Amino acid sequence: MRSVYALVKNNLKIMILKKPAYTILTVVFPMIIFLFAPKIIDGSITEINVGIYDESKSFSSNKLDEYLSDIDMINLVEVNSEDDLKQKFNTRDIYLGIMIDKNMEEKVLRGDNSGVILYGIEGENLYEILDKGLSIELSNMINLAKINNGDFEKYKSSVERKEKEKIQVSYKDLNDVEVNHSVSQTLIGFIIMFAFYRAMSGSGLIGEDKEQNMYTRILTTGVKPWQYYLSNIISITILLAILFSISVIEINLISTIEIGVSNIMLITILLILGIVSVSVGTFCMTITNDRDLSSIISNFITISFLALGGCFVPLSYLSGTINKISYFTPIRWAMEAINNAQQGADISVIVMNLLVLSLFGMVFFIISVYCINKRDKVDNVR
Numbered sequence: 001m002r003s004v005y006a007l008v009k010n011n012l013k014i015m016i017l018k019k020p021a022y023t024i025l026t027v028v029f030p031m032i033i034f035l036f037a038p039k040i041i042d043g044s045i046t047e048i049n050v051g052i053y054d055e056s057k058s059f060s061s062n063k064l065d066e067y068l069s070d071i072d073m074i075n076l077v078e079v080n081s082e083d084d085l086k087q088k089f090n091t092r093d094i095y096l097g098i099m100i101d102k103n104m105e106e107k108v109l110r111g112d113n114s115g116v117i118l119y120g121i122e123g124e125n126l127y128e129i130l131d132k133g134l135s136i137e138l139s140n141m142i143n144l145a146k147i148n149n150g151d152f153e154k155y156k157s158s159v160e161r162k163e164k165e166k167i168q169v170s171y172k173d174l175n176d177v178e179v180n181h182s183v184s185q186t187l188i189g190f191i192i193m194f195a196f197y198r199a200m201s202g203s204g205l206i207g208e209d210k211e212q213n214m215y216t217r218i219l220t221t222g223v224k225p226w227q228y229y230l231s232n233i234i235s236i237t238i239l240l241a242i243l244f245s246i247s248v249i250e251i252n253l254i255s256t257i258e259i260g261v262s263n264i265m266l267i268t269i270l271l272i273l274g275i276v277s278v279s280v281g282t283f284c285m286t287i288t289n290d291r292d293l294s295s296i297i298s299n300f301i302t303i304s305f306l307a308l309g310g311c312f313v314p315l316s317y318l319s320g321t322i323n324k325i326s327y328f329t330p331i332r333w334a335m336e337a338i339n340n341a342q343q344g345a346d347i348s349v350i351v352m353n354l355l356v357l358s359l360f361g362m363v364f365f366i367i368s369v370y371c372i373n374k375r376d377k378v379d380n381v382r
Contacts, residue, residue, distance in 0.1 A: 003221075003222070003223045003227050003231075004227050004230055004231045004234070007218070007223070007227070007228065007231030007232075007235075008231045008234050008235050008238070011205060011231060011232060011235035011236075012235050012238060012239070014205065015205070015235065015236075015239055016239075048073055048074055048075065048095045048096075048126065049075050049077050049093065049094045049095055050068065050074050050075065050076055050077065050094060050095060050096045050097070050098065050130075051076075051077045051078075051079050051085050051088050051089065051093075051094035051096070051097040051098065051119075052065065052068070052076050052077065052078055052079070052085075052097070052098045052099075052100070053078075053079045053080070053081060053082055053084070053085045053097075053098070053099050053100065054078070054100045055082075055099075055100055055101060055102040055104075056100050056101060056102050056103070056104040056105055056115070058104060058105035059105065059156055059159075060104060060105040060108050060141055060159075061100045061104055061105065063137075063141070063159060063163075064100065064116070064134070064137060064138075067133075067137050068098070071133075077093075077094055082099055085097045085098075085099060085119065086119065089119050089120075090320055095120070095126065096118065096119060096120040096126065096127060096130060097118070097119030097120065098116065098117070098118055098119070098134070099116070099117040099118075099119065100115065100116055101114070101115040101116070101117070103115060104116060105152075108138065108141045108142055108145055109145045109150045109152060109155065110145075110150065111142050111145065111146055111150075112142075113135070113138045113139065113142060115138075116134055116138060118130065118131050118134060128343075140162075141159065144158045144159055144162065185310075185335075187251070187259070188259070188266075188335075188338055189306075189310065189311035189312065189335075190311075191243075191244070191247050191270065192270070192273065192306070192309075192311055192331060192334065192335075193306055193311050194243070195240055195243060195244070195270065195273070195274055195277060196277045196280075196302050196305070196306065196331075197302065198236075198239070198240065198243065199236055199240060199274065199277035199278045199280070199281045200277070200280075200281045200284070200298045200299075200302055205232060206229070206232055206282070206285040206286075207285055207291040207294060207295075210289070210291070211291060215228070225372050225373075226369065226372065229282055229286070229368065229369075229372060232278075232282065233275070233278045233279065233282060233365075236274075236278045236281070237271075237274060237275050237278055240270075240271065240274035240275075240277075240278070241267075241271055241274070243274075244266075244267050244270045244271060244274065245267060247270075248263050248266060248267055259342070260341070260342035261338060261341045261342055262341075265341050265350075266338070266341075268354075269334055269337045269338055269341070269350075269354065269357075270334070272334070272354055272357055272358060272361075273330060273331065273334040273357060275358075275361050276330045276357060276358070276360050276361035276364070277330075278361075279360075279361040279362075279364035279365045279368065280298075280301060280302075280305075280330075280360075280364050281298060282364070282365070282368045283364040283365075283367055283368045283371075284297050284298035284301065285298075286368045286371040286372055287367075287371050304329070305329045305330065305331050306331060308322065308325060308326040308328075308329045308331070308332065309326060309329045309330070309331025309332045309334070309335055310326065310331065310332060310335040311331060311335075330357050330360035330361070333353050333354075333356045333357040333360070334353075334357055336353045337350050337353035337354055337357065340353060
């Protein structure tokens with residue numbers, strides 16, 4: 001392992017000292033993002049479209065409509081049928097959908113809260129908040145109905161009297177939660193994007209070594225091919241660990257946004273993804289001897305993974321087909337792990353996300369080793 005240690009030491013010296021621009025960017029780039037991204041994103045978030053199909057058209061359903069209209073961040077979109085509501089949700093024309101049953105008011109008077117159905121992605125912040133808000137409003141209506149023994153006129157009078165006495169409630173918390181969540185997702189997305197490109201550029205050392213015949217000279221010293229590639233993976237992983245640590249420190253010192261994940265958990269998830277990205281970069285450099293072709297392949301894979309994994313667009317905005325395809329990218333599983341950690345999911349769920357993420361790294365590494373061995377056999381024959 002002395003050979004691996006020596007190669008790692010040499011690689012780090014090249015990447016840090018002989019390429020100072022990358023080193024400076026490692027520190028400065030996250031800092032710029034944490035300073036300016038919250039301001040940019042905060043100004044860009046306006047209203048969220050929430051579809052509503054009110055089949056009841058009753059006194060109670062109108063009061064529910066008024067409750068939703070009072071939330072500044074929500075733009076209510078009225079639809080004409082339940083099918084239309086589902087279609088708009090599937091095409092992402094609306095973020096959430098609300099279906100009010102035609103017997104909603106009768107159910108409220110009977111003490112039944114099943115007259116309202118919320119369509120959305122369970123676990124998403126806005127879904128959970130709006131679900132709780134609707135449950136509270138329905139509970140208030142049902143309580144007033146019970147007090148008046150299900151008598152509609154008395155119930156109606158109680159609701160109107162209660163409405164006059166109602167203190168104006170600020171919905172700033174809902175806005176703050178969504179802005180905070182969106183900004184944190186964007187910040188993490190930028191870190192992942194930068195780390196992925198950094199891993200790819202680090203893997204480019206392999207191409208440089210081959211072009212300058214350094215790879216052949218290293219192998220003549222008794223270093224085995226797997227030791228050479230392993231040293232590159234370790235070198236870039238160490239560099240990414242430094243990048244993630246600096247990013248987390250800067251989040252705590254500079255950013256006002258709460259990520260909602262512990263520092264250790266965030267670094268662990270990002271580091272595992274970093275190892276996977278190094279494996280992907282190594283894979284791109286080993287499947288062909290043509291450095292230009294390797295660069296094209298690595299850029300295509302990187303952009304595809306970033307776009308489908310949720311770095312550019314929130315996962316909840318992806319359409320049904322694209323959403324399913326995204327599960328074949330490692331970034332999707334990293335973002336899932338972070339989302340689950342933010343929402344306080346059981347540790348076993350997060351561990352499962354990380355196991356799947358690690359599996360991607362193993363697959364790309366095994367393919368890389370296979371390509372290396374196959375190429376070495378060809379070279380030996382020659």
